[in-house]
Amino acid sequence: MVGKVSSTGIELEEVENHKDPEIRREIAAVDVVGEDDDPRLKSISAAIRVVPHFPKPGIMFNDITTLLLHPKAFKGAIDILVDRYRHRDISVVAGIEARGFIFGPPIALAIGAKFVPLRKPKKLPGEVISEEYELEYGHDCLQMHVGAVDVGERVLVIDDVVATGGTLCAAIKLLERVGGDVVECACLIGLPKFKGRVKLKEKPVYVLIECLT
Ligand SMILES: O=P(O)(O)OC[C@H]1O[C@H](OP(=O)(O)OP(=O)(O)O)[C@H](O)[C@@H]1O
Numbered sequence: 354m355v356g357k358v359s360s361t362g363i364e365l366e367e368v369e370n371h372k373d374p375e376i377r378r379e380i381a382a383v384d385v386v387g388e389d390d391d392p393r394l395k396s397i398s399a400a401i402r403v404v405p406h407f408p409k410p411g412i413m414f415n416d417i418t419t420l421l422l423h424p425k426a427f428k429g430a431i432d433i434l435v436d437r438y439r440h441r442d443i444s445v446v447a448g449i450e451a452r453g454f455i456f457g458p459p460i461a462l463a464i465g466a467k468f469v470p471l472r473k474p475k476k477l478p479g480e481v482i483s484e485e486y487e488l489e490y491g492h493d494c495l496q497m498h499v500g501a502v503d504v505g506e507r508v509l510v511i512d513d514v515v516a517t518g519g520t521l522c523a524a525i526k527l528l529e530r531v532g533g534d535v536v537e538c539a540c541l542i543g544l545p546k547f548k549g550r551v552k553l554k555e556k557p558v559y560v561l562i563e564c565l566t
């Protein structure tokens with residue numbers, strides 16, 4: 354079942370009334386679609402805010418930091434992903450800097466996998482391989498330590514948002530260059546208007562909520 358969930362629900366009111374003015378800033382109404390009727394999805398979508406014109410004019414920025422202020426909703430997101438991947442024989446969770454570093458490690462620990470950070474340039478001290486890519490608001494590069502992933506290891510890639518799919522494509526290329534087998538990519542939020550799934554072709558991408566704005 355596809356459930357339409359409005360982010361103007363009760364739990365968003367909690368965010369709107371938060372004592373920190375920064376957290377109350379520019380909360381926009383978002384319509385999101387959950388992939389099934391799991392009540393945890395409603396809490397997750399209600400706790401994510403959209404900040405207009407960040408980091409550039411015209412960008413509707415999906416901000417997961419407000420989800421982190423709601424431990425129950427945050428845990429719900431982690432639990433859904435752990436349940437999905439715990440019996441898939443995954444030995445590597447690769448998290449994309451920066452927001453994949455928030456969601457990747459608890460999933461890796463829960464499913465007994467190692468965590469591999471995919472970092473922005475000049476952050477990793479050892480030998481690295483690199484992939485450049487285009488974003489909705491610029492271009493960037495991801496790097497991974499040589500030796501972090503072994504040939505044939507089954508990998509789950511984690512990030513917060515998939516928009517154009519450029520970041521996930523770069524991550525998949527890095528992992529496949531060293532012989533990793535990317536089982537799936539998982540993100541909390543999908544922005545379907547950027548058609549990231551088209552760019553990702555046959556690679557499966559799982560998103561908890563799809564934002565229609
Ligand atoms: O599907 P795409 O069009 O590639 O966009 C998605 C990426 O954009 C954001 O990261 P950002 O590059 O803003 O980096 P940050 O997390 O370091 O701020 C987001 O966290 C994803 O990694």
Ligand SMILES: Nc1ncnc2[nH]cnc12
Nearest residue numbers: 413414415416489514516
């Ligand atoms: N609109 C958006 N919000 C948050 N992260 C993003 N990454 C690319 N586009 C984004």
